[in-house]
Amino acid sequence: MVQGAGRPVRDGLGLGLAVGVSGLAFGAAAAGSGLSAWQACALSALAFTGASQFALIGAVAVGGNLVAATAGAILLGSRNTLYGLRLAGLLRLRGMRRLLGAVGVIDETTAVALAQPDAGASRVAFAVTFGSLYLTWNICTLAGALGAGTLASPRALGLDVVGPAAFLALIWPRLRAGRTERVVAVAGAAIALGLTPVLPAGVPVILAATAALGGALITSPASPAAAGPVRAGQP
Secondary structure, three states, X not given: OOOOOHHHHHHHHHHHHHHHOOHHHHHHHHHHOOOOHHHHHHHHHHOOOHHHHHHHHHHHHOOOOHHHHHHHHHHHHOHHHHHHHHHHHHHOOOHHHHHHHHHOOOHHHHHHHHOOOOHHHHHHHHHHHXXXXXXXXXXXXXXXXXXXXXXXXXXXXXXXXXXXXXXXHHHXXXXXXXXXXXXXXXXXXXXXXXXXXXXXXXXXXXXXXHHHHHHHHHOOOOXXXXXXXXXXXXX
């Protein structure tokens, strides 16, 4: 049993349930774009990447080409590949567990896993976030699709801000801890906001990740600033 498992379980359940409720919005939007309830549910169960799902149904709703819409959704979901590279050594999944884990490599599970103090807690956090978010997202997708005509708008209920608020609460300790983290966060937000008016939905978010490259260079052990002063007797 992982010592201090309370924190990763709390973080995982909190974010998983908070963001999963947004499935109501997806289900309603999917029904409004012409998808049946079972099609919306299949998309949530098999794709399980909210931003790509919204991008796909958004293109379908305005009569866009299905191939182009799918390509855009895949491009938007390509960031999950980078998450997988980062998490592979941390989670150390093998066999069928590795295949199942690949489905759960998304923004939320990555954020919660990397926010933990050790590898054991990261694995617990990943599993709890994945499980709670997957179940909540799919149940809410079904509810949203079936009740699209009767449910109030998720935005009117304030559900659209729950996910971002939970994310901010999760990363807040890191933003307070270091100057580099704050610089990366501000730079990423500036890139996304600046490019949103001129690029397709989702692309600014992917490009905003380049801010992390700058942060990695700043904190690289190879840089003289990061290595600190050389003391007498050191090579």
